[in-house]
Amino acid sequence: MQEHYPHPEMAEVQLPEVLHALSDPLRLRIVAALAAGEERGWGDFEAPVAPSTLSHHMKVLRQAGLVTHRREGTRCIVALRPEMEARFPGLLAAVLRLAPGQSAA
Amino acid sequence: MQEHYPHPEMAEVQLPEVLHALSDPLRLRIVAALAAGEERGWGDFEAPVAPSTLSHHMKVLRQAGLVTHRREGTRCIVALRPEMEARFPGLLAAVLRLAPGQSAA
C-alpha cells in the first residue's frame, strides 16, 4: 500500500470520535497548523515526540476523518479533509478559532 | 463540605480538557440534555450506568468547567455553566448543534 491509506467514510465518523481526536494537545496543534497553512510534510510540525508517536497521532487523525495522507516521493503530505465541514458543519471552525497557535492565518 | 463542590476557575480550563470531556458519548448526551432543558436532577438522564459511574462522569464534566452542581435537599441539580461561552465562545453551541439527541429544543 503505497499510494493511499485507509481513510474512513465520512458518514461513519462519529462526533465523539472527532472530539476525542481533537482532545490531545499535540493533535490539536497539528490540525491548527494544517488549517493555518496549506498541506504540510511530516517534519514541518515541530513535534516533540518520536517519529513513531507522530505517526500514531496521524493515524488517529486520519481515522477520525480529519486529515488525508498522500505520498509525495519519500515524504508524506497531510491535509485537512474538506468533507469534514459537510459532516460536522462549523465544528472545526469553532474549535480552531479557540485553539492556540495558528498565529499566521 | 455539603453545599458546594470544587468548581475550577474558568481561566484554568484548557481546550483539550473540554474536548476530552465532550468526547465521551454519555457525557455528551448529558450536556446535550442539559442544554435542551434547563437544569436537571440525576435520574432524569436515563443513563445506562451505575450511580457511581454517573457520579464519576459528572465529576469530569465539572472539572472541565462545563457544569455546576448544586444540592437541593437530597438530590443534586446540575446545570451548564454560562461562563463557558465567555471562555470558549461558540464552542458549545457548535458541538451541541451536531450532537444527537437534543430533539426537543
Added chain:
DNA sequence: GGCGTTGTTCGACGACTATCGAATGACCAT
C-alpha cells in the same frame, strides 16, 4: 545496485479511564 531519508508497524510499558459493587455520608420524613 547500494545508501540515506522518511514514514510505518510491532512489541512493550506506564498512565489514565470507564465501569462496577460495596461502604459512607447527607438529608428528609416519620
Added chain:
DNA sequence: ATGGTCATTCGATAGTCGTCGAACAACGCC
C-alpha cells in the same frame, strides 16, 4: 431517633491511550 433515598467515595478491574525504540518498507539519489 430511625429509616429511606440519593449522591459520593473507595477499591478493584479490564480496557484504552500515549509514548518509546527497534525493525521494516518505500522511495529518490548517487
